Amino acid sequence: MKRIIKAKKSGKRYGFIYTLECNECHKDFQISGYRFNDGVGKFCSFSCRTRYRMKRLTGNKSYNWRGGRIKTSYGYVRVYAPNHPHNRFGYVLEHRLIIEKKIGRYLKPTEVVHHKNEITGDNRIENLELLDYIAHNRNHGFQKHIPRNPITGRFIKF
Ligand SMILES: [Zn+2]
Numbered sequence: 001m002k003r004i005i006k007a008k009k010s011g012k013r014y015g016f017i018y019t020l021e022c023n024e025c026h027k028d029f030q031i032s033g034y035r036f037n038d039g040v041g042k043f044c045s046f047s048c049r050t051r052y053r054m055k056r057l058t059g060n061k062s063y064n065w066r067g068g069r070i071k072t073s074y075g076y077v078r079v080y081a082p083n084h085p086h087n088r089f090g091y092v093l094e095h096r097l098i099i100e101k102k103i104g105r106y107l108k109p110t111e112v113v114h115h116k117n118e119i120t121g122d123n124r125i126e127n128l129e130l131l132d133y134i135a136h137n138r139n140h141g142f143q144k145h146i147p148r149n150p151i152t153g154r155f156i157k158f
């Protein structure tokens with residue numbers, strides 16, 4: 001939460017300067033009263049804000065904050081993870097994140113997370129299986145399954 005350490009008169013324009021404690025690095029920082037009243041003031045910097053959010057995202061809690069979890073047109077679930085190296089517009093496919101969390105590293109673009117019951121929104125860990133791209137296509141049988149780009153989740157057209 002926002003915690004005002006001290007507020008002092010700064011003179012003309014904004015009235016007050018607030019000294020606040022950053023929720024992430026816990027250092028003091030200062031913002032103008034104008035920005036403070038605008039809802040700014042939990043973090044000293046953009047990078048602290050991002051780090052804080054990433055922690056929440058990779059913590060034990062579910063991803064349900066600020067609508068950070070969205071369903072795509074293919075039934076896949078994306079979660080907001082702007083620091084992820086394979087994010088697209090700030091979002092990453094949730095089933096990939098779940099596997100990455102389990103194995104403790106980022107997936108290569110050639111690795112595919114397969115949904116065993118073929119329900120793409122069913123991201124329970126027991127429904128997910130990590131395969132390489134070729135094994136995944138073989139697994140489905142080529143006719144049965146149009147391969148998808150493992151990062152975007154889109155169908156690959158031939
Ligand atoms: Zn900070």
Ligand SMILES: [Zn+2]
Pocket residue numbers: 113114115136140
């Ligand atoms: Zn599959």
